Amino acid sequence: LFTVNTGHAALAYLGHRAGLRFIHEVSARPEILATAEAALRESGAGLQARHALSGPGHENYIRSTLARFANPVLADELTRVARSPLRKLGPDERLIAPARLAAAAGIEPRAFARVIAAALRYDFAGDPEAVSLQAALRREGPAATLTRLTGLAASDPLHRAVLTHYHAS
Numbered sequence: 001l002f003t004v005n006t007g008h009a010a011l012a013y014l015g016h017r018a019g020l021r022f023i024h025e026v027s028a029r030p031e032i033l034a035t036a037e038a039a040l041r042e043s044g045a046g047l048q049a050r051h052a053l054s055g056p057g058h059e060n061y062i063r064s065t066l067a068r069f070a071n072p073v074l075a076d077e078l079t080r081v082a083r084s085p086l087r088k089l090g091p092d093e094r095l096i097a098p099a100r101l102a103a104a105a106g107i108e109p110r111a112f113a114r115v116i117a118a119a120l121r122y123d124f125a126g127d128p129e130a131v132s133l134q135a136a137l138r139r140e141g142p143a144a145t146l147t148r149l150t151g152l153a154a155s156d157p158l159h160r161a162v163l164t165h166y167h168a169s
Contacts, residue, residue, distance in 0.1 A: 002043045002098040003058070007065050009094050010036035010111075012081035013118035017169065022077060027070035037066060038111035039098075046101030085122045086129040091151035095119060099158055109158055116158075117165035120146065142166050 008023070014035055015026030026032050044058040069076075088094055099112035120142065124130045136145045142163055143154060152159040 001094055002047060002101070003040060003061060004065050005094040006043055006098055007036055007040050007062070008069065008081050009088055009119070010039050010115045011069060012078045013085075013115060013122055015078050016082055016122055016124070017118045020078060022072075022075055023069050023081060024072040024074065024076070026078070027066065033066070035111050035114050037062065039109075039115050040065070042102040042107050042109050042111055043098035045107045046098060046103075046105045049105035050101060079124050079126065082119075082122055082124065082130075083127045084129050085119050085127070085133050086149060089116070089119055089133075089149045096150045096152065103158060110161065113158060113161035114165050116146075116150075116162045117169060120162070120166055121169060 011023050011026045011032070014032045015023065015029075018026070018029065018032060020026050020029070026036075040062045041059075044062060047053065048058060068074075089096060091097065095112065095116050099109040099116065102109045102112065120133070120137065122130050123134050133145075133149075136148075140148070143159075146152060146159060146162060146166075147154060150159075152162075154160075
């Protein structure tokens with residue numbers, strides 16, 4: 001969940017912001033791929049700290065996961081991967097939980113802040129959760145919506161970082 005699903009979601013939300021259609025297209029964009037890869041490294045550092053793991057195993061897993069996403073034969077649409085953003089922004093899900101795990105290990109989740117901000121901006125009209133998310137952002141504002149969906153307190157550094165990226169995009 002904190003590697004494959006996190007990486008997949010990161011590429012989807014970042015790629016959607018860039019106007020792309022398929023996961024493999026996002027993988028071919030070095031600036032986007034770098035952010036997704038950085039988020040996976042943040043998650044990996046948190047996992048390694050939490051479970052007392054060491055060695056190159058997780059780094060190899062990140063590389064093989066990203067290589068699989070780059071395969072154009074799979075032609076995985078971003079809208080399929082990004083669907084259900086309300087669920088994916090949940091406190092125990094693929095974006096918030098690994099970001100918190102990284103923070104608990106002393107890693108500032110900078111890349112996750114960008115990815116979470118991109119998830120908040122996900123606005124695909126064919127996804128009822130994306131429509132609901134955008135309505136909540138208009139109704140409640142980004143800070144309150146972020147807190148309600150993720151459980152991140154306004155005082156949490158991740159909350160502040162996400163809002164910085166959200167307002168900058």
